[in-house]
Amino acid sequence: MQPSGIFNVSYGQEMAIVRTRLQWGILIGALILLFTFPLFGSSYLVYLMNYLGITVILVLGLQIVTGYSGQVSFGQAAFMAVGAFSSAILSAKLGLPFLVVMPLAGLITGAVGLIAGAPSLRIKGFYLALATLAAHFLILWIITHLELTGRGGSLHVPPPTLGGLVFDTQQSMYYIIMVLMVAMTFFAKNLVRTRVGRAFIAIRDNDLAAEVMGINVFRYKLLAFFISCFYAGIAGSLLAYWYMVVTPEQFTLLHALWFIGMIIIGGLGSISGVFFGVLFIRLLDEVVLLVSPALGAALPFLGAAPAAALGLTAFGVALILFLIFEPRGLARRWEIFKASYRLHPFSY
């Protein structure tokens, strides 16, 4: 919806993501704020932003395959593990540079995604979800048992270097993570507006109708898995470089469930929904992290353990409330809010 008095006079304007001067101003301001943040943000906040950035990249991938293409995937944590372990092997064992490792990790994970997505030719919905669940366990089992991946132990990753610069601090990694997050958000936002994106949506809404319209359903389903896993691979690679250590325990089924929870709460089929979902869940988790010790101190009869386990309760309650009151997620609420202020003071 356009603000009052704004009219499109060309096709380019019709297709533009950023349409008004105010929107350009907000975007430029937000980017300046984003890239100067380490200059004034505390180390905890910079850490948190890094964590959010990597999660956003990962969940963008999940949004493409699940939110836009309708292929439910419980394998995102395992795909992230593929990216992380690929990076660890390529960098620590083969000594390849960061700029080669990261895209390679994405491509390797994408290739694994093609295999994991192959069952989508024959099965969908609940059955495909179970197939991706199987892929999760299979991938983690392989990682846990190969000598190459440390046989259940950990692999250490050297910090990334670019032209003599070593990125071994929270602040320096921040810039790598944020540049990639912005670039991959831009790509995802545009992808879903292209012919490919429209094919994804058509398959999600009615795969039979899509096929009748001439869309090669299997090809596009596989493409969705590939792109999604490429995103997961990049996120995994960033995680490996950021922590400088990878272990199989970093990628559990619980993580996969949290990622699904993020797109449900944020809003399925929405790029902005990814940001809302990731922010909501991660910040809820962080609030719990800070509040639970305080709760334990304020209510000593409760003991530390129940207070500390507040996180899962909060996540469960939030998920239930969203499914009841706003199944279309926070992105939908944001759209309603935007429509409301753009029409203000007219309510129609």
Next chain:
Amino acid sequence: MKRKGPIKVLAMIFALLLFVAVPLMAACTPAEGNVARLLRLGDYTGPIAVLSIPADQGVEDYFRYVNDRGGVDGVRLIVVSIDTRYDVARGVSAFVAHQDDPMLLMVDPVSTPMTEALAPLIAARGLINYGTCDGKFQAELGRTFLWGVPYQDGFAAFIDWAVEDWQAKGNPGTPTIGYMNWDSAYGYEYMKGGQEYAALRGVTLLDPEYYPTTELDHSPYLMRLRDGGANYIFVGGVEPAGTNVIRKAYEMGLTDDIVFSADWWGISKAGASAHADELEGALIVSFFLRGAEAEQTFAGDLWVESGRGALEDMNEIYAMGVALSKNFEEGVRLALQEVGYEGLDGEALYDAFQQLTGMERFGIVGPVAYDEDDRRGSTVVKFYQVQNGEIVPITDWREAPDSVSLYYGD
């Protein structure tokens, strides 16, 4: 629409509690005065909650006990507990969020991968940390102090006991030993030195069997070990895993001919009592007291005094938590004597921990082994056996052989 009203009200109350009321309550808590803080990153809702929760209760109660008596030379001990859900990322997040807490001196991440991920961050902050029992932290001398005996050393002690038992029964040569454990870094750690020690003792050690943490049917693994001719089988896994494996072995009729032993995270008092027939005769190798022995220590008194319930409900890991707290208390005391409260920091505690050598902890565990070249919590283990649903000691404290160096080198 009308039906949604009460749910909306409940949602609002929940949000209010979470975001407003609790921080307000925290803000209303009295000023702390002189404190020393321990950050525990435990798993209260994941696969090792059975370990983390009782250990944490022990720490909480012991700190409360010390504080009620004026603290350590006037310094109150504070434990901050976070549920990490066995999630490395959450553990790191919790550490970064709390690393600037006033007078944070020590961190206790309860898992091998989390300890690995956090060790450099903790060291960079000048703090120290606990590691559970992974021998690698003894091999790579750093700021990580083990809770107890390294896993592989405990397994080596079991090999020694099995050889003695085998020969005492009049059998020639050495026995064939099987090993089962979780398919994880924890499960693999035993074999990093354990295999080398078995070879040193001339014992035939069958290929290790690793099972998933959530495995319900352990029969395939047990069948392979039976077919391999195992005389003794060592079963790892945090409770109830150990108990369940031996119950399955009983069901298969294996416990008649094969001696089973659990590691120190296996067969709790409650498990032994609930499955007395199936577990009869099973061993437990432990670096802390078990069963009635644990109840008769100071930890038993503390359990009752703290209103945790009947003494027979006390988990033995609670006692171990009390012993761990004693390290922190005495470390802080020693550091205060050296540098005073103004100088108290992670570095001072690091120096103090290395001077705790030989300290007793209510007899719950062996004497502290920490020194400049040692990160082991202790070096002795005890053997217990399940008899009529009770956990009964069958040996005194025995030295656990150093098998860490066999794998990692000196």
